[in-house]
Amino acid sequence: MAEIMYWEAIRRAHDEEMANDPMVIAMGEDIGVVGGTYKATTGLYDKYGEDRVIDTPISENGYTGLGIGASFLGVRPIIEIMSVNFAWLAMDQIFNTAAKVRYMSGGQLEAPVVIRSPGGTAHQLGSQHSARMEKVFMGIAGLRVVTPSNPRQAYGLLKSAVRCNDPVFINEHELMYNMKGAVPDAEYFHPLEGSEVARQGRDVTLFGYNISVHWCLQAAEQLSKDHGIEAEVIDLYTLSPLDREGIRNSVSKTHRAVIVEEAEPAVGVGAEVMAIINEECFFELDAAPLRVSALNIPIPYNHALEKAALPNAGDVVEAVRKMFGV
C-alpha cells in the first residue's frame, strides 16, 4: 500500500479507467494542457490526446450537457467542474437531464456521467468561492452523491463511479487534495453505497463526511483523553442514498448522535441524518441528537470571521460535552 496524495489518487483512477476503456473521456476547464487546477488530470493530455482529455470553454451548463449527451451513446465522461460554486451554472443539465432522463424515458436512456468538483471551503476565498453544495445535490432523485474523505476513497469511488450506469456527483474538497493516505497497490473499486466506521467507540456516534470526518476523529481523541468518552466516528462517504442501516447500527450501539457538517444547517446532512435516526431508531436514543454546522451566512473574507463561520473539532468536543453535561 503506497502513501499517495488525494489528487494523485484521483489522477490514478482517471488513468486506469481511460486505459481500460477507450470510451472514457475527461473534460473540464484547464484539465488538459494545464493538468487540472488541483492536478487531478496531470499528464493525461499527453497520454490520451486532446479528443479524450478535453479542455472545455468556460461554459459549465454547456459542457456538462455535452457530456451528458455523449453518455447517451455510451461515452463515459468524467467532468471536472473547477469549483463547486460554478456547478450552479450546470444545475439545469445535471438535474433536469442527467438525473431524470432514465425515469422520463421509461428506462430507455441513461446518463452514466461522473461529475467531480471541489466542494468545501478553503481559506479566504470569499463568498463566491466557498459554497458547500452537497445538500443541494443529495436532495435530487436519480443522482448518486459520494464524497471521499481520504485518498483511498477518492481513488476507489471514482473508479466505481466511472463504471456505474447512473450519474454520480463526487464532492471533493479544496483543502484535501494534498492530504496523504494509503491506497491499495492493486486495482480497487469502492462501493458507491454505504458508510465506514472510521473509529470504533461506545459512548456517542459522531457522523461526518469528507473533511468533517477529520474534525470528528480529532474531537474523538480529545474526548477520550480529557473525559474518557469513547466516540464512534461514522464516515458517510455516500450522501445519496444515505446509509440508513449504518446509521441505525451505530446509534443502536452508542445511543447518542452528533452530526458534523461543513455546510449551513438548513435542509442539510445533519437534518437528514437526524430524520433517519428518528425514523429508524428513535427509541434507542438516550439524548436528543445534535448537529454541528456552519453559521447560516455567506462565507466572509476576513480570516477571523471566516473561522467563526465554520465548524471545527473544538465545536464537536463542545457539543459532546454539552450532551454529556461535562
Add this chain to the structure above:
Amino acid sequence: MKNAEKKRVLREMLFARRFEERCYEAYVERNIGGFLHLYPGEEACAFGVLEAAQPGHDYVITSYRDHVHAIKSGSDPRRVMAELFAKETGVSKGRGGSMHIFDVANRFMGGYALVGGPFPLAAGIAKGIQMQGGDEICICFLGDAANNQGTFHESLNMAALWNLPVLYVCENNLYGIGTRIDRSTAVIDQYKRVSGYNIPSAQEDGQDFDLVYKAASKAVKHVRSGKGPYFLELMTYRYRGHSMSDSNAYRAKKEERMWSGRDPLIILRDRLIEAGELTKEEFKDMDTEILDEIEDEVIRFATDSPEPPVSEVEQFVLAENDPWVRGGVK
C-alpha cells in the same frame, strides 16, 4: 425526389396533421393531461429535414413539441398516442408524457421541456458519434425563442470548435409563447446569429416541403461529410396556440390569415395535383382513410392499453442491480 415519393410524404404529413388535431380533441376529452404542444402548420419542417436525412440511423432530439418528430423518426403512432394517454404501452411507458417522447430504438433521443436544454445534448450525441466513428449525424430541432438561451451560444461554440456532426434546425414560428420575435430578440434573422461561431447557415421557407427538402439535403450532406455543424433556419407558423392553455389572443388575424394561406399540406397537395400525380378525390380518400386509421388503430390502442402499475412507481430512478454500486461485487 420523384412525385410518387412526394405523394407518400404528403400522406405522412396529413397523418401528422390529423394525429395532432386528434390530440387536441383527446385533451378536451381529458384523455391527455398536462401540457400539450401541437405542430399543425409546421409539418414541412420536420418532414423536409428528415426526408433529407436517415431517420432511424441519424439521431434526432427536440423540444416538447415532439410528437411528429418522433413519428417521422420511426415511432409507432399508436405508442406515441398511448404515451399521451399515460399508458404502460406508451413509448416512454407513461412516465414521460407529451413533452417527453423517447424512442431510443429509432434513435429519437427525446423531447425535453427546458427551453434550450437539447442544444448541448445534441452536441454531446455528436461527440459520441465522432468517437464511435460512424457516419450518423445528430439533428436538433428547436424553436426560435430557444436561441436566446446561453446553451445556444455555448453549444454552437463547442460544436464548431470540435467540428461535431450536428445539424441545428431552427423552426422559426415567430413566437415564444406569446412574445413575438422582434420583442425578444435583437437580431431577427436567426441564421445570421451563428456567423459569430463560423458555422455555415441558411434560411428557408418552412412551409414549402420541396424547398425545405432541398435546403436540408445540402445541410445534411455538409454535416455528414465531416465538415462540422450547420444551422438551418426554417420560417414557419403554428396554427394553434402555444399549448392547450394558451389563449392565442396575441396574434393579429391578418397575420394568421396570411399564414393559413401558406399551409404546407395545401402547397404540396396543389403541386402534386398540378403535376397530375394526385386528384382532389384521391386526396379526400386519403384523408378519410387516415381519419379511420387514427380512430380504429391509434386511439383504440391508446384507450385499450393498461396504465403503468402503481407498484412500479419507483422503477427507473437508478440502474437496477448495478454491480459497481457494491464496488464491483456481483
